[in-house]
Amino acid sequence: MELAAERPLGASSLDRDPLTLEQVRDCFPALANKTYFNFGGQGPLPQPAIEAMTAAWQTMQQLGPFSSAVGEWVNGQLDATRQTFAEELGATADTIALTENVTAGCNIALWGIDWRSGDRLLLTDCEHPGVIAAAQAIAQRWNVTLDYFPLRDWPDRANLPDAIAQALQPTTRLVLVSHALWNTGEVLDVGAIGRACRQQQPSVQILVDAAQSIGMLPLDLPALEVDFYAGTGHKWCCGPDGLGVLYVNPNSTLEPTFVGWRGITADRQGNPTGHKPTGQRFEVATSSYALGVGLQASLSLHRRWGSAQERYGRIVVLADRLWQQLQGIPQIDCWLDQPPTTGLVSFRVGGDQHNARSLVSTLEAQGFLLRTLPNPDCARACVHYFSTEADIDRLIEQIRAIV
Ligand SMILES: Cc1ncc(COP(=O)(O)O)c(C=O)c1O
Numbered sequence: 574m575e576l577a578a579e580r581p582l583g584a585s586s587l588d589r590d591p592l593t594l595e596q597v598r599d600c601f602p603a604l605a606n607k608t609y610f611n612f613g614g615q616g617p618l619p620q621p622a623i624e625a626m627t628a629a630w631q632t633m634q635q636l637g638p639f640s641s642a643v644g645e646w647v648n649g650q651l652d653a654t655r656q657t658f659a660e661e662l663g664a665t666a667d668t669i670a671l672t673e674n675v676t677a678g679c680n681i682a683l684w685g686i687d688w689r690s691g692d693r694l695l696l697t698d699c700e701h702p703g704v705i706a707a708a709q710a711i712a713q714r715w716n717v718t719l720d721y722f723p724l725r726d727w728p729d730r731a732n733l734p735d736a737i738a739q740a741l742q743p744t745t746r747l748v749l750v751s752h753a754l755w756n757t758g759e760v761l762d763v764g765a766i767g768r769a770c771r772q773q774q775p776s777v778q779i780l781v782d783a784a785q786s787i788g789m790l791p792l793d794l795p796a797l798e799v800d801f802y803a804g805t806g807h808k809w810c811c812g813p814d815g816l817g818v819l820y821v822n823p824n825s826t827l828e829p830t831f832v833g834w835r836g837i838t839a840d841r842q843g844n845p846t847g848h849k850p851t852g853q854r855f856e857v858a859t860s861s862y863a864l865g866v867g868l869q870a871s872l873s874l875h876r877r878w879g880s881a882q883e884r885y886g887r888i889v890v891l892a893d894r895l896w897q898q899l900q901g902i903p904q905i906d907c908w909l910d911q912p913p914t915t916g917l918v919s920f921r922v923g924g925d926q927h928n929a930r931s932l933v934s935t936l937e938a939q940g941f942l943l944r945t946l947p948n949p950d951c952a953r954a955c956v957h958y959f960s961t962e963a964d965i966d967r968l969i970e971q972i973r974a975i976v
Contacts, residue, residue, distance in 0.1 A: 588621075591878040597959045600874055601811075607940045608964050610954040613755065613785055613917050614944055616811030618871070625870035626813065629863035647862045654739035654865030655853070657872050658818040660801070661792035661810065661881075670819040670855035671865065675784040678704045678803025679749070682780045683707050685827040686746055688715035693742050696749040697724035699756055705781055708749060717897040719743070725757075734762060734769035738966050741770060747778050752786035752802075756946050756953075757908050758892075758917030760790065764797040778825075784808060787818065788872075789888060789916055791881035794820050800948060801825070809916075809957070811875070812868035821852040833858035874960075888916040891956040891965060898969040904976040906953060916960075919951045927976050935975050941968055 598604055603617035629650070637643035656670040662669075672678045688711060696708055698721045712719050722740050727733065737748065748770050751758050767779040778800040786792070788809025794802060802820035806812030814965045821827065829836055829848060835856040848854040875884065893912040899905045904924040922929045929945045929952040936943055943954045954968065 594959055597878050607942055608967060610943045612809060612955040612957045616808050619811060619874050621874055622867040622870040626863040626867040629866040650862055650865050653869055654718045657869045661787060662820055665822055667851040668820050668823055670821060670852040672817040672819050673705040673815055674755045674817040675803050675805045678817050679704045679782060680707050681819055682801040683711050684830040688717050690716040691744055693718045693720055693745040694747045695720045695722060695740055695745050697722045699754045700751060701755055734765040737766050738769035738773040741774050745777055747780055751782040753915045755785050757919055758915040760914050763799055765798050791885050806868040810871055812871040813864045818870055819855060829855050831857050885957045887958040889914060891960050892916050892918055895954060895956055897963045902973055916956045917953060919946060919953045921951055924976055932975060939971060941971055
């Protein structure tokens with residue numbers, strides 16, 4: 574009997590041949606009936622990923638579901654998934670922990686620190702509410718003070734690394750900052766921020782929220798020199814929801830808070846002997862292994878169109894087109910006053926008739942999917958490298974007609 578996942582998608586040479594943008598787009602069922610601008614919320618799943626996951630579940634049923642053959646297959650897929658994420662980050666697989674999502678990765682770093690009463694945690698006022706909530710829980714549990722760096726309205730973007738470093742106090746243990754801001758789309762030089770902070774205070778650790786950077790920015794994690802970089806496969810990578818990634822700097826001595834068989838070493842009798850020395854020490858136990866197979870298929874699809882640099886280059890070109898055209902609509906005010914360097918474009922909606930909420934819901938009824946953002950009230954449209962100029966032009970036409 575031939576096993577469904579014996580020939581994993583992306584494994585034959587045919588599956589590695591370059592594709593045109595149109596061929597890439599044709600792989601996404603979600604793009605067939607709508608014009609999609611919510612990549613920063615969730616990327617659509619390509620058909621090869623859906624098929625690879627279905628095949629993976631079939632394989633596990635055919636081999637087990639619980640057997641030594643399944644165990645071997647699962648371990649191979651977990652290794653391949655760590656390796657796939659590692660390549661995306663420009664890192665090695667031993668720095669990778671598979672997680673469930675961005676927030677879980679941030680929580681691993683946040684709860685792993687041995688906080689003492691009176692410690693401080695510096696974060697920006699542009700972080701995601703779920704991650705802020707985790708920091709607030711730390712503050713409450715350990716009597717830690719949160720210092721919010723006023724990033725949103727900081728006037729001098731050029732001196733940000735030094736300004737953030739100046740905001741450190743002698744007891745600041747951790748700096749929490751996003752690589753690409755989920756609200757404005759601005760990219761922060763997290764490498765420079767980390768270096769400036771360590772120069773000011775050598776023991777401070779840097780946790781980066783990578784929700785909006787993995788799968789969009791070309792990455793070289795060793796060069797960034799941060800301690801923790803928490804991201805997900807379900808946004809710009811277009812992988813399945815429920816699979817995230819945490820990069821752990823090889824020099825980090827952070828210990829896991831949640832512990833289970835996936836993160837430990839054991840003797841011949843199976844008795845635990847310690848934590849694995851790699852990022853894998855933060856993985857706990859049973860999870861949905863087919864998700865990793867889906868992520869591998871999604872990323873191998875992207876790699877069939879250009880390099881990471883070329884895909885990012887096209888994202889910026891398309892975001893520029895969207896930003897320029899939005900600027901030409903009198904009732905629209907783009908959040909950034911210069912062309913974006915990510916695929917996230919946020920804008921305020923003025924006029925008597927409409928605000929961001931009503932615009933986004935009218936657009937959704939017409940098949941254009943955007944989202945709203947709070948504080949300030951904005952709409953956000955995201956473009957990926959496989960978005961088209963025609964998508965953008967149609968969106969602009971529709972917005973003009975509505976406002
Ligand atoms: C910057 C940022 N952080 C965290 C999250 C939460 O992501 P997840 O649901 O994967 O934890 C998001 C989601 O939009 C985000 O944009």
